[in-house]
Amino acid sequence: MTSFRILSPALLRCLGVVAMIAAIIAVFTALEPRYASYGNLSAVTRHMAANGLAALGLTFVVVVRRFDLSFPGIASLAAVTIGFLIASGYGLWFAIAAGLAIGIPVGLLNGFAIGYLRLPDIVVTIGSGSIAAGLAFLYTGGQSIFQNFITSGLLDLNDTRFFRINVSAYFLLAAYCLAGLVLHRSRFGVALYATGENPVAAHFSGIRVRACVMAAFGLSAATSVLAVLLLIAESGAANTNHGATLLMPAYAGVYLGAALLGGASIPATFAGTLVITILLDGFSLLGLPYYYSDGMVSGILLFGVVVFDPRVRRQLRRLAASVLPIAPNSEFRS
């Protein structure tokens, strides 16, 4: 902290991320001029909406230092529930409410088992995710549901535009603003961070640690239901493996963002999801086969976690110091 600096490290990181995104877009545009077209950029916002929502809920779980592997299963169950109700002639809003009403309790049960009964998070969420994914087969035995989808107004969630931008993009922005207020500008958000940092200290400070953990898992389930709702609106059919596609991008979004901005937060998740979405979109526009996309997301995630991990960075700094004894320290500071 000896060097004088005008910009705070946080602002510097933000500027770095913006520069990185600009550089990615510039490279793709140079390789494929269609990248900067209106059609493609609006596809980016649409793709980002579903992944961004799933990552949003996961952020809360990561903030309380837990893992949730159940949200793909919960999303599949909710997808088939919503599809089944719409196919049976119920209204869109009723179906969405039912999807949430079936997904959120599963998340709260996870949170109860992990927060109150203190069971290990990974095991419990693998188990409950498996149960939820199994229950998703109860409706049709695994077949896609698409009856009544056009007349119900479900597809409008994907197709409607305001000012030439998809309604799902507004939806995503609204969700992120709301989540940002909750996590960064409310007592509850501070309690979540305290729970993650030091549950014992948080407990003695009067924070209801267990309730915080339970709430985080409930939020994760809720946003995964909303994410899968956008997925079925985009594909026009609900099936049992819709949820599984959410797992990788959600984890990559949260952890890449946390690596880029130095900790899990709502802006970090937004940045992480945005970087991953524009990269994936660019590669698919360049004609890369679909089966590379998971590997690509995984590679980006691994790269982000390795390069931005404080321990790895410290070692890099030590390496740099030994190679260049007079290298200015400030360049490598986090």
Added chain:
Amino acid sequence: MSMITSSGRLPAPAPALKLVGRWWLLLLLIVAVGLFTLERPQMIEAGNLATILRSASLTAIMVLGLNWVAAAGKIDVSFMQVAALANMTAASLLAGGAGWLPAGLAALAVGGLVGALNGVLVGTARLSPLITTIATGGICASAAAAIGRGTSIRIEDAGPIGELLSMTLGPVPLIAVGVALLYLAAWWCQEHLTFGRYVYATAQNEEAALEAGIPTGRLILILYVLSGLFAAAAGVILVASLSSGQPMIGASYFIDGLTAVLVGGMMIRLGQPNVIGTLTAVLLLAALVSGGALLGWPDYQREIIKGALLICGVALAVWMGRSRGQANGRG
């Protein structure tokens, strides 16, 4: 992963209950096989038992390495994709005219390499095991699909491994005998070598283990390499058993493997994955699949049962563990 350190409010169970708690999984296996036999006597016919043993053997090989990774307090969720990648590597080499030995060795080398990558990232760079192995698993899955350009690769001849698979020792498939010996050796290593002590010490308190002179970083690296090697071995056997390379070997191995290791860890050594528990759990899952098929249960019912088994198992283990005055917060 961390647990809150306030004491549990549940009462301590009685000693007799404790014995049941220690061996409940074996009891459950016997009860399950008994119930299935009551409903469908074909369950314990020699042919059906051989089928159960064959499928259990394959899962058992795949998760032996994972078992110790979990015992050391880490997790490896990439094992299924490593098996798929090894499977596709071997299949593509065989389809290209290579012999079984080079193809198998190449597949094992790929598995070992991915394991080493996991091990360096988790053991040396000390990254989160879950995030690291989710990411390496995703890369393996993509690589496996890329080898076959998104589809499977057919193999004409199942080769020497195919012959070994079809061999039997009396009524028992040879591979089951091999796996039994392998697990016996693994049990001996775990109970009688310092290796086993080191693994469980690492799970209890990694910092303290390091201070006490255990090279935890190197130990974790070795465990992940073993996990990669065993998963790859199962992948190579699957080439012969399926006569093809499948880029998506089937998500069922994923949930089966994790359930077997984590539920198996709820037996004998409460809250600590161990080879005997894992083997019992693998047999239980194979019996469930076979019995469920005989009774005509659809696939998803078995998934629900497995998930419920996993949660009940971990709840039981945490309860039992807490009564001993320690909360095993492994996750």
